[in-house]
Ligand SMILES: NC(=O)C1=CN([C@@H]2O[C@H](COP(=O)(O)OP(=O)(O)OC[C@H]3O[C@@H](n4cnc5c(N)ncnc54)[C@H](OP(=O)(O)O)[C@@H]3O)[C@@H](O)[C@H]2O)C=CC1
């Protein structure tokens with residue numbers, strides 16, 4: 001069995017990790033940390049775990065690191081800036097690290113320090129960290145010691161654009177005009193479990209708003225995904241605009257693209273189906289079928305629809321995922337499966353929940 005620890009088990013991605021890892025046949029959760037709930041059983045805070053897990057939250061203070069070093073893998077389900085303080089000592093002890101926050105996502109230190117407003121405490125380790133998107137980085141993940149699990153919006157944006165950027169590279173021709181508009185919507189759980197005025201019930205229910213209008217920290221991550229991860233030969237100008245919608249889980253990203261003359265000649269439905277034919281978690285919907293967030297709720301699946309209007313030269317890509325699963329905890333486990341040479345789908349095969 002793989003011995004796993006979760007740092008930050010009282011948050012939404014933390015409890016999602018407990019739920020999913022408890023059903024994983026090759027993993028035992030041996031350590032679960034929380035500073036605020038140390039000594040409490042997890043199923044007292046989350047009755048959903050009754051009969052599933054009897055683990056107790058620990059805050060071992062100065063001894064936490066020693067305890068984490070005894071595990072095979074540590075998941076950090078904590079705010080940005082926590083994992084990077086312990087990752088070096090963990091990897092030196094041979095422990096693998098999957099950070100659900102952004103400490104190991106951006107390769108550019110300037111981008112990290114600008115968008116996350118803190119210095120990076122282990123820039124050397126950052127250089128060897130792998131961006132945790134298995135559908136693109138599977139080979140590198142197999143040898144990774146530290147994985148930066150992607151942000152939820154970038155997962156939808158990068159996977160929604162992958163077939164286009166790859167085909168463009170292959171044909172060595174611009175198939176889309178440089179401007180890409182990503183209009184994305186997230187459920188409120190995307191903002192975490194911490195109480196705040198902006199996230200209280202009366203503010204978020206029966207309401208719908210844009211935010212991050214002047215710039216959001218996921219923009220450089222999406223740009224990095226297109227330029228470095230997908231090695232785009234062509235430059236693009238990305239406009240990314242997130243919205244908060246009155247639902248708990250779920251994310252819907254609509255990507256608006258303008259096709260060049262060469263791009264109009266491509267059968268994009270076919271191109272997407274071919275690109276993702278072998279991917280267990282990516283479902284390209286049949287032509288004329290459009291996704292909804294309910295179709296992926298509580299599952300690690302990401303569903304994509306493609307709408308091509310040759311007369312207008314438009315291509316619209318619609319991507320849905322559960323922000324807490326494929327957008328966070330599920331993807332983290334998918335990464336762990338690859339890092340440990342397991343079947344990538346292990347523990348992640350549950351069907352979505354309807355309604
Ligand atoms: N929610 C989502 O959809 C997604 C979230 N993420 C990222 O995953 C990470 C976790 O998110 P989420 O679960 O929503 O966050 P929450 O705010 O819900 O939970 C944060 C957790 O971290 C712990 N924590 C807070 N500060 C520290 C600290 N300084 N040291 C150790 N533990 C700490 C908290 O527990 P305690 O205070 O008890 O110690 C809590 O368990 C974040 O970085 C987030 O950006 C990524 C993708 C999607």
Ligand SMILES: CC(=O)N[C@@H](CCC(=O)OP(=O)(O)O)C(=O)O
Pocket residue numbers: 100101102150151152153186187188189190191192242244
């Ligand atoms: C609805 C909502 O507030 N969402 C979060 C994104 C959550 C996430 O994936 O991002 P990080 O891990 O980069 O924080 C936000 O926009 O800040």
